[in-house]
Amino acid sequence: MVPPREPMNATILARADAIALHAERRTFAIISHPDAGKTTLTEKLLYSAGAIHEAGEVRARGDRRRARSDWMQIEQQRGISVTSSVMTFEKDNILFNLLDTPGHQDFSEDTYRTLTAVDSAIMVIDAAKGIEAQTRKLFEVCRLRNIPIVTFVNKVDREGHSPFKLLDEIAETLQLDVCPMNWPVGMGGLFHGLYDLERQRLLSTDGSALDVEGLEDPALGDALPADAVAHLREEGELAAMAYSDWDLAAFLDGDLTPVFFGSALRQFGVDALLDGLARFAPPPGPQPARGGAVKPGEPRVSGFIFKVQANMDPNHRDRIAFMRVCSGSLKRGMKLTNGRAGKAISIQNPITFFARDRELAELARPGDIVGIPNHGTLRVGDTLSERGDVAFTGLPDFAPEILRRVRLGDPMKSKQLRKGLEDLAEEGVIRIFKPAIGSNWIVGVVGALQLDVLATRMEAEYGLEVGFEPSPYEVARWVAADDPAELKRLGETLRSSMAEDGDGDPVLMMRNAWELGRYQQEWPAIRFTSVKERS
Numbered sequence: 001m002v003p004p005r006e007p008m009n010a011t012i013l014a015r016a017d018a019i020a021l022h023a024e025r026r027t028f029a030i031i032s033h034p035d036a037g038k039t040t041l042t043e044k045l046l047y048s049a050g051a052i053h054e055a056g057e058v059r060a061r062g063d064r065r066r067a068r069s070d071w072m073q074i075e076q077q078r079g080i081s082v083t084s085s086v087m088t089f090e091k092d093n094i095l096f097n098l099l100d101t102p103g104h105q106d107f108s109e110d111t112y113r114t115l116t117a118v119d120s121a122i123m124v125i126d127a128a129k130g131i132e133a134q135t136r137k138l139f140e141v142c143r144l145r146n147i148p149i150v151t152f153v154n155k156v157d158r159e160g161h162s163p164f165k166l167l168d169e170i171a172e173t174l175q176l177d178v179c180p181m182n183w184p185v186g187m188g189g190l191f192h193g194l195y196d197l198e199r200q201r202l203l204s205t206d207g208s209a210l211d212v213e214g215l216e217d218p219a220l221g222d223a224l225p226a227d228a229v230a231h232l233r234e235e236g237e238l239a240a241m242a243y244s245d246w247d248l249a250a251f252l253d254g255d256l257t258p259v260f261f262g263s264a265l266r267q268f269g270v271d272a273l274l275d276g277l278a279r280f281a282p283p284p285g286p287q288p289a290r291g292g293a294v295k296p297g298e299p300r301v302s303g304f305i306f307k308v309q310a311n312m313d314p315n316h317r318d319r320i321a322f323m324r325v326c327s328g329s330l331k332r333g334m335k336l337t338n339g340r341a342g343k344a345i346s347i348q349n350p351i352t353f354f355a356r357d358r359e360l361a362e363l364a365r366p367g368d369i370v371g372i373p374n375h376g377t378l379r380v381g382d383t384l385s386e387r388g389d390v391a392f393t394g395l396p397d398f399a400p401e402i403l404r405r406v407r408l409g410d411p412m413k414s415k416q417l418r419k420g421l422e423d424l425a426e427e428g429v430i431r432i433f434k435p436a437i438g439s440n441w442i443v444g445v446v447g448a449l450q451l452d453v454l455a456t457r458m459e460a461e462y463g464l465e466v467g468f469e470p471s472p473y474e475v476a477r478w479v480a481a482d483d484p485a486e487l488k489r490l491g492e493t494l495r496s497s498m499a500e501d502g503d504g505d506p507v508l509m510m511r512n513a514w515e516l517g518r519y520q521q522e523w524p525a526i527r528f529t530s531v532k533e534r535s
Helices: 017-024 038-049 073-078 105-115 132-144 163-174 219-223 224-244 248-252 268-279 410-426 449-460 484-493 511-520
Strands: 026-034 085-091 093-099 120-126 149-154 179-182 182-185 193-196 201-204 209-211 256-261 303-308 319-327 335-338 341-346 351-354 357-360 370-373 383-385 397-398 402-410 433-437 442-445 466-470 475-480 498-501 504-511 525-530 531-533
Touching: 026 105, 026 132, 038 085, 038 093, 038 120, 038 268, 073 484, 085 201, 085 351, 085 370, 093 268, 105 132, 105 209, 105 303, 105 397, 120 132, 120 268, 132 163, 149 268, 163 179, 163 224, 163 256, 182 224, 182 256, 201 219, 219 224, 219 256, 248 256, 256 268, 268 370, 303 410, 402 410, 410 433, 410 449, 433 504, 442 449, 466 475, 475 484, 475 511, 484 504, 504 511
Parallel strands: 026 093, 026 120, 120 149, 149 256, 179 256
Antiparallel strands: 085 093, 182 193, 193 201, 201 209, 303 319, 303 383, 319 370, 335 341, 335 383, 351 357, 351 370, 397 531, 402 442, 402 466, 433 442, 433 498, 475 504, 475 525, 498 504
């Protein structure tokens, strides 16, 4: 069903810069619906690779640490991920760059931008719930970008759907061929372990492993109850006939997904998942850019900023721009040109991440994610390169679905309010709009939870108490025209509804979708767009 294991170089290089120079890369994200176990799986992958020595389960009690990948206070309080964390770890001479994405749908835009920086993704599915709404949406984003998907069916140690129902749902709902790599021996209260369909190995719940000659090997009867053996043989034979054989080309094209069953909480199936990711997931590939894709083998350094995070360290007003290296070998001290601003910047202190922990990066290669400290000079969508004429594409802004006016508790702190709003807008947490008439800022978000994050961070990081009140507008669209005079006439005619976004681009604010339709009919020469390409 699956290919024999290819031998790997097991030599672990001691020096970090040697690993950075010689190790293969696997840059991947984890996507799921909220509460499917994404953050717990992230922890256990790090634990499996030896990157941490204690995995902090979400909503841990007592003295147990909080999840290492959820470092923001609101994430720890609610047990959800609302920002993208970057974690780098090494195992068997492969350098893994893991991007832990927000699972909550209110933060889908941050997740979308994060997916532009990865070469593959792990899709986590709750065995009791199957494919859920947010999982489907995130999968479609991966499909648009041709990102190969490795599937992990989590929580098989709890009561849930049968493996056949889950596999059929993946195949039918997502239009994917499925290839099970292992099989649960019972589920819920009858869970006895996992059977590796590739290596013909039984992993029991007590942690012991038994190599057998196949499903008919009598040794299985010594390790499992008779009814569990009979059930495993029946289901295993049926699975071998019912589902696709392994096809690496189909996987890389996004047409087939290998499926691993397991329990992240109990560390079952996590090692096999990480091993499968190492063997099957693609190394860094070409990145789309104006004038043609940039290949990782190109000698000159290039990369793009897919995220900006302010105040990761509350003791310092720091601002970190997350860059995906796309080509060349980035070395500390290099000078790169910001294509948007046309200015060269010196990369003096590039850093690598372990959640909020960080260390200096002397060298980074294609596929690596590095942080560049800066003071507002870098924005999401910026391209940094030695050439200076590279512009990566595919990092859009989306029109907000909720618009609110910001109410400041202390009017004397309006300057701090503007600073905070601009900082968080550059991160992509919110959109900010400055109306042509009036002084009240309007913030736009995709989901209501983003407003909670905004209020929490404004208080924690800027010492401001803010509230929100209804805006007279429900719809915002960027406006553009081939004829500048026509755009100017629109702005003069509808001045009371005009605003500028954080980049200074014109935006038309409307009371409802009907008004949008009316303006589209009345102004045929104007383009009303809900997506704006960052460049």
